[in-house]
Amino acid sequence: MSYGDVQAAIARLAPEFGDRFSVSRALREQHGKDTTFHPTIAPDAVVFPETAEEVQRIVKTCAELRVPIIPFGTGTSCEGHVAALHGGICVDTSRLRKIRAIRPSDLDVTVEAGVTRKELNAHLHGTGLHFPIDPGADASIGGMVATRASGTNAVRYGTMREQVLSLEVVMPDGELIQTGGRARKSAAGYDLTHLFVGSEGTLGIVTAVTLKLHPLPEHIAAATCCFATLHDAVLAVMQTIQCGVPIGRVELLDELQIEAVNRYSKMNLAVAPTLVFEFHGSRGAVQDQIAAVKEIAGDNGATGFEWAERPEDRSRLWQARHDIWWANMGLRPGAQGLPTDVCVPISELARNIEAAKHDVLQAGLIAPICGHVGDGNFHLCFVVDVNDADEMRRVEEVNQRMIDRALACGGTCTGEHGIGYGKIGFLQQEAGAAFAVHRAVKRALDPQAIMNPGKVVGDLPPSKETT
Amino acid sequence: MSYGDVQAAIARLAPEFGDRFSVSRALREQHGKDTTFHPTIAPDAVVFPETAEEVQRIVKTCAELRVPIIPFGTGTSCEGHVAALHGGICVDTSRLRKIRAIRPSDLDVTVEAGVTRKELNAHLHGTGLHFPIDPGADASIGGMVATRASGTNAVRYGTMREQVLSLEVVMPDGELIQTGGRARKSAAGYDLTHLFVGSEGTLGIVTAVTLKLHPLPEHIAAATCCFATLHDAVLAVMQTIQCGVPIGRVELLDELQIEAVNRYSKMNLAVAPTLVFEFHGSRGAVQDQIAAVKEIAGDNGATGFEWAERPEDRSRLWQARHDIWWANMGLRPGAQGLPTDVCVPISELARNIEAAKHDVLQAGLIAPICGHVGDGNFHLCFVVDVNDADEMRRVEEVNQRMIDRALACGGTCTGEHGIGYGKIGFLQQEAGAAFAVHRAVKRALDPQAIMNPGKVVGDLPPSKETT
Numbered sequence: 001m002s003y004g005d006v007q008a009a010i011a012r013l014a015p016e017f018g019d020r021f022s023v024s025r026a027l028r029e030q031h032g033k034d035t036t037f038h039p040t041i042a043p044d045a046v047v048f049p050e051t052a053e054e055v056q057r058i059v060k061t062c063a064e065l066r067v068p069i070i071p072f073g074t075g076t077s078c079e080g081h082v083a084a085l086h087g088g089i090c091v092d093t094s095r096l097r098k099i100r101a102i103r104p105s106d107l108d109v110t111v112e113a114g115v116t117r118k119e120l121n122a123h124l125h126g127t128g129l130h131f132p133i134d135p136g137a138d139a140s141i142g143g144m145v146a147t148r149a150s151g152t153n154a155v156r157y158g159t160m161r162e163q164v165l166s167l168e169v170v171m172p173d174g175e176l177i178q179t180g181g182r183a184r185k186s187a188a189g190y191d192l193t194h195l196f197v198g199s200e201g202t203l204g205i206v207t208a209v210t211l212k213l214h215p216l217p218e219h220i221a222a223a224t225c226c227f228a229t230l231h232d233a234v235l236a237v238m239q240t241i242q243c244g245v246p247i248g249r250v251e252l253l254d255e256l257q258i259e260a261v262n263r264y265s266k267m268n269l270a271v272a273p274t275l276v277f278e279f280h281g282s283r284g285a286v287q288d289q290i291a292a293v294k295e296i297a298g299d300n301g302a303t304g305f306e307w308a309e310r311p312e313d314r315s316r317l318w319q320a321r322h323d324i325w326w327a328n329m330g331l332r333p334g335a336q337g338l339p340t341d342v343c344v345p346i347s348e349l350a351r352n353i354e355a356a357k358h359d360v361l362q363a364g365l366i367a368p369i370c371g372h373v374g375d376g377n378f379h380l381c382f383v384v385d386v387n388d389a390d391e392m393r394r395v396e397e398v399n400q401r402m403i404d405r406a407l408a409c410g411g412t413c414t415g416e417h418g419i420g421y422g423k424i425g426f427l428q429q430e431a432g433a434a435f436a437v438h439r440a441v442k443r444a445l446d447p448q449a450i451m452n453p454g455k456v457v458g459d460l461p462p463s464k465e466t467t
Numbered sequence: 468m469s470y471g472d473v474q475a476a477i478a479r480l481a482p483e484f485g486d487r488f489s490v491s492r493a494l495r496e497q498h499g500k501d502t503t504f505h506p507t508i509a510p511d512a513v514v515f516p517e518t519a520e521e522v523q524r525i526v527k528t529c530a531e532l533r534v535p536i537i538p539f540g541t542g543t544s545c546e547g548h549v550a551a552l553h554g555g556i557c558v559d560t561s562r563l564r565k566i567r568a569i570r571p572s573d574l575d576v577t578v579e580a581g582v583t584r585k586e587l588n589a590h591l592h593g594t595g596l597h598f599p600i601d602p603g604a605d606a607s608i609g610g611m612v613a614t615r616a617s618g619t620n621a622v623r624y625g626t627m628r629e630q631v632l633s634l635e636v637v638m639p640d641g642e643l644i645q646t647g648g649r650a651r652k653s654a655a656g657y658d659l660t661h662l663f664v665g666s667e668g669t670l671g672i673v674t675a676v677t678l679k680l681h682p683l684p685e686h687i688a689a690a691t692c693c694f695a696t697l698h699d700a701v702l703a704v705m706q707t708i709q710c711g712v713p714i715g716r717v718e719l720l721d722e723l724q725i726e727a728v729n730r731y732s733k734m735n736l737a738v739a740p741t742l743v744f745e746f747h748g749s750r751g752a753v754q755d756q757i758a759a760v761k762e763i764a765g766d767n768g769a770t771g772f773e774w775a776e777r778p779e780d781r782s783r784l785w786q787a788r789h790d791i792w793w794a795n796m797g798l799r800p801g802a803q804g805l806p807t808d809v810c811v812p813i814s815e816l817a818r819n820i821e822a823a824k825h826d827v828l829q830a831g832l833i834a835p836i837c838g839h840v841g842d843g844n845f846h847l848c849f850v851v852d853v854n855d856a857d858e859m860r861r862v863e864e865v866n867q868r869m870i871d872r873a874l875a876c877g878g879t880c881t882g883e884h885g886i887g888y889g890k891i892g893f894l895q896q897e898a899g900a901a902f903a904v905h906r907a908v909k910r911a912l913d914p915q916a917i918m919n920p921g922k923v924v925g926d927l928p929p930s931k932e933t934t
Contacts, residue, residue: 105709105814148654159652161661162629177901182877183810184842185626187615187665187885189894189905189923194628194661198654215711242572244682246748281713282759284751292749343650347572375651410649418654427656434644437912438656444911445904456656 003450004066006044006087012061013047013089020048020095031070031090034077035137035325037336037386038422043070043084050095052112052168052176052207059205060174062089068453071201073143074116076135078339079420081147081200085454093142096207099123108165108182110210113142120211129213132157135416136322142206147418148198152249152321155241155374156280157214159416160197167196168208172446182210195441200418201452203445217248217280221290222314225302226272230254230357230369233273234350236300237373241346245292248280250374251321254357257328257368264327265320270304275373276321278314321370328368328381335383340399342406343377343415352409353378356402363394377415403429424458470917471533473511473554479528480514480556487515487562498537498557501544502604502792504803504853505889510537510551517562519579519635519643519674526672527641529556535920538668540610541583543602545806546887548614548667552921560609563674566590575632575649577677580609587678596680599624602883603789609673614885615665619716619788622708622841623747624681626883627664634663635675639913649677662908667885668919670912684715684747688757689781692769693739697721697824697836700740701817703767704840708813712759715747717841718788721824724795724835731794732787737771742840743788745781788837795835795848802850807866809873810844810882819876820845823869830861844882870896891925 014021022028023045032042049055062069068088075082084090096112099120103109104127111120118138120131133144134151143149145167150159157163166180179192196203227233230252237250253261253274261267275297279289294305308314320327329337344352353369360367360380371378380402382395403413403426413426428435439457442449449460481488489495490512499509516522529536535555542549551557563579566587570576571594578587585605587598600611601618610616612634617626624630633647646659663670694700697719704717720728720741728734742764746756761772775781787794796804811819820836827834827847838845847869849862870880870893880893895902906924909916916927 103812103814105705106812107709107711108812148652148658150652154652158629161652161658162625171904175900175903177904178899179901181874181879181897182812183844183873183879183882184813185615185617185621185628185810185844185882186879187808187881187883188879188890188897189665189886190670190908191615191628191658191661191665192901192904192908194658195908198656198658203657238572242574244574282752282755284755285749288749288751341654343652345570345573345575345649346651347570377650377652406650407648412648412650412653412655414654415650415652416654419656423655430648430655432645433642434646434659436642437638437644437659440911441657441659441662441908444907 003068003086006067006089009062009065009067009089010045013045013058016057017047022046031072031075031092032082032084034075034080034082035337036078037338037384038080038083041083041085043090044087046090046092048092048095052170055091055170055205055207056174056176058089058091059170059172062450063173063448066448066450068450070452071146071205073114073140073146074137076137076139077143077147077420078417079422081418081420081455083421085421091205093140100208102127104129106182107213108210109213110208111141112208113140113206115141117141117144124213128216130216131211132214133160133163134322136325141209141211145197145206145209146200148416150372150416152251152318152372154372155250156246156248161194163212164193164197165210165212166193167206169196169204169206171204172448172451198418200420200456202442202456203451218282219286220248220278220280220314221286222276222278222308222317223305224269224274224276225297225305226270226274228301230273231350231354232300233275234353234373236275236297236302238346238349239296240293241374243292243296245289247277247289247293247374249276249278251276252371252373252378254369257324257370260327260331260368261320261324264330265323267320276317324370325381328383332366332383336386338382338384338395339417340380340402341414341417342402342411343375344406344409344411346376348409348411349373349376352405355405356380359398359401363398365394365398375415376411419456421454427456470535470553473534473556476529476532476534476556477512480512480525483524484514489513498539498542498549498559499551501542501547501549502804503545504805504851505547505550508550508552510557511554513557513559515559515562519637522558522637522672522674523641523643525556525558526637526639529917530640530915533915533917535917537919538613538672540581540607540613541604543604543606544610544614544887545884546889548885548887548922550888552888558672560607567675569594571596573649574680575677576680577675578608579675580607580673582608584608584611591680595683597683598678599681600627600630601789603792608676608678612664612673612676613667615883617839617883619718619785619839621839622717623713623715628661630679631660631664632677632679633660634673636663636671636673638671639915639918665885667887667923669909669923670918685749686753687745687747687781688753689743689745689775689784690772691736691741691743692764692772693737693741695768697740698817698821699767700742701820701840703742703764703769705813705816706763707760708841710759710763712756714744714756714760714841716743716745718743719838719840719845721836724791724837727794727798727835728787728791731797732790734787743784791837792848795850799833799850803853805849805851805862806884807847807869808844808881808884809869809878810842811873811876811878813843815876815878816840816843819872822872823847826865826868830865832861832865842882843878886923888922894923
């Protein structure tokens with residue numbers, strides 16, 4: 001795959017965008033690094049468009065010159081999504097920040113890609129509605145679309161896959177398309193919306209997103225409880241899901257994770273495998289959920305039910321949960337984070353988590369465990385010294401075993417972080433013969449391979465059409 | 468687009484499949500007609516594979532000879548999906564009927580494409596689980612995947628889009644792929660599962676489907692109530708949705724629809740605009756839903772709340788709802804049905820329904836109205852004489868106006884029936900610049916254009932690669 005002259009693109013775009021175009025080293029490096037251990041691979045320039053039409057102009061220039069484009073949200077992805085593997089122009093979407101329309105009577109909203117999830121919820125204040133998807137970081141909505149993000153509320157509300165009604169996308173040739181309308185369902189042609197959700201900027205640049213909103217729950221209750229073993233905690237979750245209790249959230253934290261949280265967030269949680277529950281609904285529905293969960297958790301030896309009754313106590317609890325990443329980094333100053341992300345069928349969850357924990361201890365590694373366990377999704381956060389080759393090898397081995405186990409029981413190598421360039425081999429392993437279909441889609445929509453090249457499906461071998 | 472010699476394919480497949488291969492005229496004609504007014508366009512032969520491997524062999528033969536393939540489920544689609552526009556081999560999936568695995572502890576199931584929704588629910592008897600998606604007909608699961616079907620439960624459970632975890636698909640070159648695993652969420656590459664859900668057999672043949680299952684609701688209550696005007700009934704639905712009441716089902720029937728149902732299903736419903744509600748959940752949740760809906764419906768002048776307390780009364784009520792199509796055909800013996808299918812944002816529902824009804828009356832047509840109104844989806848069922856050119860012209864005009872109105876307010880030309888070849892012009896109108904992306908996807912995955920050709924995106928102009 002040979003690309004065109006990035007300097008020619010810079011020469012054309014720099015005067016056009018003025019102080020919204022930069023080749024400064026610091027800015028480029030900041031745009032070539034995510035929050036994880038993946039190394040910095042900086043783009044050649046960064047541009048800050050303010051409208052979809054400006055994005056179209058950038059893309060048309062790069063398409064004409066065959067120069068790579070790397071879309072950038074808040075840089076909080078986990079698998080090297082923003083690394084400029086082939087150089088090129090980074091399109092920072094943070095100034096695409098209009099709330100185009102809030103429509104409370106349709107329970108939907110249209111926002112530009114750079115609006116963050118917290119900004120969106122701040123705008124919704126007073127409408128009685130909220131947008132529930134909450135990855136740890138205050139990510140941009142466009143970035144959350146790109147990685148098919150989820151978070152703690154997915155067990156109740158689904159992931160970005162379930163929230164996006166339609167997208168405005170600048171295609172790799174600069175054409176602007178709408179992938180759909182605002183109807184709650186549609187059978188009109190191929191599901192382009194879902195094709196772009198999770199496409200990680202490799203098929204086009206999302207410039208605006210129409211999302212479902214949800215009424216704020218009439219009642220919310222949150223509780224933590226402890227278990228003697230990780231196994232007991234996971235069994236309680238499995239039984240809750242299998243009984244169909246429509247819980248709002250259920251998060252697992254192991255002892256080490258609780259220690260990290262207590263230290264970083266100045267909490268005083270009992271150091272034991274812990275579940276954090278949240279219940280949403282009408283008063284009657286919440287009472288029924290609490291009764292069901294208390295019984296199931298009790299059967300599995302839960303102790304120390306602590307209720308967070310006041311909104312501020314709940315906020316503090318969930319903020320601590322969202323700050324886990326930073327809490328974990330505090331366990332080993334100077335180290336970096338390598339998060340794993342398998343997701344398995346719920347009946348396989350206990351076995352998968354326990355085997356992973358066993359492997360971590362055997363390999364002498366540091367890796368607190370947390371998880372959106374209601375979905376079967378859990379993370380080991382390896383806290384690593386990237387310069388210790390032996391340690392990195394052990395981490396890779398444990399991760400590979402974890403993914404082998406997940407795939408063998410029908411799970412996936414990534415529940416919510418995506419592929420980037422860090423997991424291409426795992427996607428190939430998971431998809432098997434379907435990997436060729438992923439590649440055919442990429443080639444069809446981005447025949448010049450200029451959109452975030454090297455990600456998801458890797459670099460494509462040259463085809464007749466593209467050479 | 469020129470295809471190969473279908474007789475050569477017949478000569479190869481006939482001996483291979485013996486009495487599971489037929490060129491009988493009656494059988495071919497039965498496979499070239501759906502339930503609606505679209506004319507019969509028969510394939511050249513029909514084959515009944517019993518395994519995915521047999522499907523692969525058929526597809527490989529047709530691919531080698533460049534002969535069209537038309538996948539067939541139960542023939543209950545609505546937009547000419549099964550018409551053999553370019554002749555070819557019809558692949559009847561009804562003998563792909565294994566239940567491969569029921570996994571109650573994961574709330575999922577894997578079935579072959581020919582299993583129907585009622586057969587599936589019969590197999591689930593005793594597990595405490597059900598599969599809720601219910602188009603009127605007892606369609607095959609593969610066909611429901613192909614058209615992205617929904618039905619009365621979609622307001623609570625979503626459509627096939629939300630139920631399919633992954634698919635086994637025979638690609639147009641005969642390769643067998645899995646689009647994903649059984650994890651509840653995944654961020655592993657492009658969303659191939661959703662690309663095939665709703666692809667109407669134009670990208671490959673679905674041979675097996677892994678579906679989510681749902682616990683049978685602890686409590687169910689159903690009720691009908693009447694309104695003075697259609698407007699009042701629709702307002703009650705809009706307010707119910709806008710308040711976030713998690714109802715199980717809500718169906719609208721206008722006076723004419725009630726008359727047809729009373730006559731066909733020997734019911735005795737009051738002849739007035741009617742809503743049929745169903746409430747699912749824990750006892751407390753159902754009580755809260757009923758209280759909320761009673762208040763909202765009452766505010767809009769609802770009268771005559773009738774409760775169907777016993778399961779057999781509920782079954783009778785919903786069977787009558789599902790038989791609406793046949794009830795409507797009974798309104799005008801010898802006529803055929805032309806169902807419309809727009810879906811609009813909920814706030815636009817009353818305006819769209821009333822304008823449609825007005826147009827029908829102005830044009831002197833017969834068209835009962837029913838709708839999965841909680842989704843914003845409603846159907847006019849035109850009962851037409853296809854030989855009356857003037858009547859057909861008036862029907863087309865009313866339908867076009869209805870679609871124009873729906874698209875203008877962010878809706879879609881089809882909520883659940885799909886495009887087939889009956890709605891290609893409407894898809895083009897709805898998709899705009901994105902229509903080229905639909906076509907690029909088709910060309911990438913089916914470069915020879917042998918899979919159900921002429922459907923969804925129409926016939927593609929020849930490209931360099933395909934000529």
